[in-house]
């Protein structure tokens with residue numbers, strides 16, 4: 717028998733840090749911890765930021781873009797562990813992101829950005845430098 721399911725075998729799968737279920741990475745929101753240096757830095761504040769376009773460097777954690785999974789992850793300090801942080805990060809930006817996304821979810825288009833083949837890693841986007849003269 718031939719496997720004719722038609723499913724691509726190469727879809728990367730990640731584990732949601734909230735519900736611990738595995739899912740296609742395109743169904744999950746990537747979040748990364750960014751160290752912010754405040755002016756009066758006693759010690760840097762670690763802020764958790766959403767990275768829906770997978771552009772930020774560093775260690776990322778994956779989460780279903782739902783407040784349920786987010787709250788579970790926060791409650792279980794899953795971000796702290798997944799991102800190897802010393803202390804709990806400031807998660808307000810991710811909370812904001814999810815709240816906004818939740819409100820507009822009816823019209824949120826499914827991103828197919830990463831289905832595009834990358835051409836040498838230099839695909840043009842809004843960060844084009846060509847405007848500098």
Ligand SMILES: [Zn+2]
Nearest residue numbers: 732735780785
């Ligand atoms: Zn989840």
